[in-house]
Amino acid sequence: MTHTTFFIYLAIIVISTYLIRAIPFVLVKNQIENRFIKSFLHYIPYAVLTAMTIPAIFTATESVISAVAGFVVAVVLALRGKSLTVVALLSCVAVYLVELIIRMF
């Protein structure tokens, strides 16, 4: 691939991705009043995050067992109201420890 070809491809990717993000971000200036759209926008984050997390989280690590351990630790800490950073880091630690134990046997 020549440099020119690469830059044309890159330009397509960068411009299309940027505009998809920026246009709604910039153009929607006022508070939306429609109750259905407000409700939809209220629930969409939970729906997006869940769809991205389940079932992908269970295959995100080397073994399903360590992933389940990380998931359980995350849920328990989240229920106790720990911050995002704490939950994320400690669930990583749980994965690391469980995989360490798995490798010992």
Added chain:
Amino acid sequence: MKNYRRGLLAGIPIALGYLSVSFTFGIIAVQYGLSVWEATLMSMTTVTSAGQFAGVKTMAVPGLWLDMLISQLTINVRYSFMSVAMSQNLDKKFSGIWRWIFAFMMTDEIFAVGISEKKVTRSFWAGLITLPWIGWSLGTFLGAFLGNVLPASVMSALGLAIYGMFVAIVVPDMKKEKAVIIAVVIAAVLSTMFTYVPVLNKVSVGISISICAIVSAVVVAILFPVDDSDDTNISDKSESEVRNDMISGEVSKGGAV
């Protein structure tokens, strides 16, 4: 400055997650024929995992420019929904040129943190995107340049960082709102089907996530529309009341220190 620092902190788990994902991207991009700098430049300017992976594959074929455009649009269309939702959650000063400048970092993870904030200020957003952008670019560079250097055990553990963060955002609100539980269950069932049911599992990840999320949010929005009264109360508040809230907010924060 306080907001910027708070944003920086909130960005740490995202940055860690990005580091491991973009590391993988760097390795793959080089395998598909990109140079280290091309891969890094692509990450610095694009910041989208699924779109970039699809992009290097199309470059390698090499695919038509139109193919590239269509695949990018379908994979990334979910960002439009996020941008609309985020636009409702921005501070007054976060407008005009600032939205044009900062829109490029609207990723799934940044959106997740931003939407769970009360009102996002420019400086919080700037702080929030700083480390993830560095993590994404640096991870790509390292992956492309070094190949696999981090021990597999650490890579594996870091793979959970982003999901752990998602759990931390969603689960507490499931406790507060029953409707959120329904939204989560619907999205989880659909997404599992799109992963394992034959034919459905042929749909690309970017599109299937959009479908799952839209169906779930539409169903729950119809069954459990949000209470209008809360928001009217906020907009009905007089300027002085809002100012009082801000002042008392400052006082209580000061008291805590």
